[in-house]
Amino acid sequence: MKAIEVIAVFSSNGTPRPMRLRMIKDGCFEVIQIRKVLYQIEDKQADVSYITFRCQGNLRGALKDFELLFNKSTCVWTLLKI
Numbered sequence: 001m002k003a004i005e006v007i008a009v010f011s012s013n014g015t016p017r018p019m020r021l022r023m024i025k026d027g028c029f030e031v032i033q034i035r036k037v038l039y040q041i042e043d044k045q046a047d048v049s050y051i052t053f054r055c056q057g058n059l060r061g062a063l064k065d066f067e068l069l070f071n072k073s074t075c076v077w078t079l080l081k082i
Contacts, residue, residue: 006077016070032057
C-alpha cells in the first residue's frame with residue numbers, strides 16, 4: 001500500500017470520484033488518467049470508514065486495472081493494487 005496524490009470530484013453528498021492520480025516511481029512523477037470507475041464499495045472497520053474504488057486507466061500507453069482506497073476520516077488516498 002502506498003499513499004498517493006489524487007484529483008477527485010466530490011458529489012453534493014460528499015462521495016468522491018477519482019479523476020487522476022500521481023505517484024512517484026523511480027524518482028519521477030507518473031500521472032495516470034482514470035478512464036472508468038468499475039465499482040466502489042463503502043466499508044467500515046474498527047470505526048474507520050473507507051471507500052474502495054476499482055478503476056481503469058492508462059499507464060504507459062496500456063489500459064490497466066487498479067484499486068484505490070479513500071479513508072474518509074483522514075482524506076488520504078492509497079494505491080492498493082496495480
